[in-house]
Amino acid sequence: MNGLARILRTLAGGLFVVAGALKAxxxxxxxxxxxxxxxxxxxxxxxxxxxxxxxEIICGSAVIAWPAFRRGALILLFALIIGFTGxxxxxxxRHLDISCGCFGAATAMPLSYALVRNVILGGIFWWLxxxxxxxxxxxxxxxx
Amino acid sequence: MTRDEARPPGxxxxxxxALLLAFALVPALLAGWLHPKRPAWGWKRPAxxxxxxxxxxxxxxxxxxxxxxxxVEYQERHVPGAISLDQSHxxxxxxxxxxxxxxxxxxxxxxxxxxxxxxxxVALRLHRELQxxxxxxxxxxxxxxxxxxxK
Numbered sequence: 342m343n344g345l346a347r348i349l350r351t352l353a354g355g356l357f358v359v360a361g362a363l364k365a366x367x368x369x370x371x372x373x374x375x376x377x378x379x380x381x382x383x384x385x386x387x388x389x390x391x392x393x394x395x396x397e398i399i400c401g402s403a404v405i406a407w408p409a410f411r412r413g414a415l416i417l418l419f420a421l422i423i424g425f426t427g428x429x430x431x432x433x434x435r436h437l438d439i440s441c442g443c444f445g446a447a448t449a450m451p452l453s454y455a456l457v458r459n460v461i462l463g464g465i466f467w468w469l470x471x472x473x474x475x476x477x478x479x480x481x482x483x484x485x
Numbered sequence: 486m487t488r489d490e491a492r493p494p495g496x497x498x499x500x501x502x503a504l505l506l507a508f509a510l511v512p513a514l515l516a517g518w519l520h521p522k523r524p525a526w527g528w529k530r531p532a533x534x535x536x537x538x539x540x541x542x543x544x545x546x547x548x549x550x551x552x553x554x555x556x557v558e559y560q561e562r563h564v565p566g567a568i569s570l571d572q573s574h575x576x577x578x579x580x581x582x583x584x585x586x587x588x589x590x591x592x593x594x595x596x597x598x599x600x601x602x603x604x605x606x607v608a609l610r611l612h613r614e615l616q617x618x619x620x621x622x623x624x625x626x627x628x629x630x631x632x633x634x635x636k
Contacts, residue, residue, distance in 0.1 A: 368524055370575075372613060386524065396513075398509075413502040413504070414501070417506070
């Protein structure tokens with residue numbers, strides 16, 4: 342179980358590091374991608390486009406290689422996945438013909454693919470969180 | 486027992502989350518200050534000025550005409566000298582625009598008709614992503630241009 346958790350942490354955390362780095366490379370294009378969802382007021386676009394990629398990079402790195410912050414990072418990334426998935430569903434419900442913007446301007450991924458990927462990623466993060474909490478529970482020796 | 490270990494797990498997790506959120510703030514602020522591709526910020530969406538065809542034709546040079554219609558339509562026919570900036574091929578087409586743009590250049594963007602949004606979207610992107618101020622949207626778009634040619 343620990344081996345599988347380590348592999349999934351590396352893959353899922355790495356995915357967020359790469360996604361964050363691609364968006365951090367061109368925050369102006371990412372602001373445009375966020376704007377295409379028509380969900381946020383104009384003044385929020387630039388700060389979010391500058392902040393979110395770095396949050397992904399830092400949390401992704403913490404999940405892979407910073408055990409002291411792993412639980413917090415897993416919770417934040419899980420929350421981000423829920424937020425992104427909500428935005429994708431809202432865009433699909435309004436029949437917006439946009440690409441997800443998940444990996445910056447370099448890739449144009451259709452919303453339906455992004456939704457499936459997010460559901461899988463959400464499941465992985467949910468499982469990793471459960472493993473994290475289970476490992477942290479004191480065993481009988483600790484309790485005694 | 487260290488002070489951190491003595492804290493209840495919930496408090497430790499909240500502390501981790503708060504610190505991670507704060508850590509991300511540092512490079513984000515630096516990027517907002519120094520990044521060459523930082524987005525333009527404002528409280529309100531900048532209103533893109535519309536311009537009538539006759540006024541656009543008398544703008545003092547240099548002027549760049551930008552065709553925001555799908556690239557296929559641009560290939561069929563376009564305003565002489567116009568550059569295509571179809572949003573679905575933005576990354577490929579933008580370098581051509583950047584090659585000819587220089588500070589002080591006025592940019593006139595058009596799409597098919599008065600009702601289409603592409604010209605406004607492209608004008609906003611040029612403002613936000615390249616910090617260009619002198620961007621105008623052509624009233625009536627390509628249709629207005631064609632009608633003027635018939636006269």
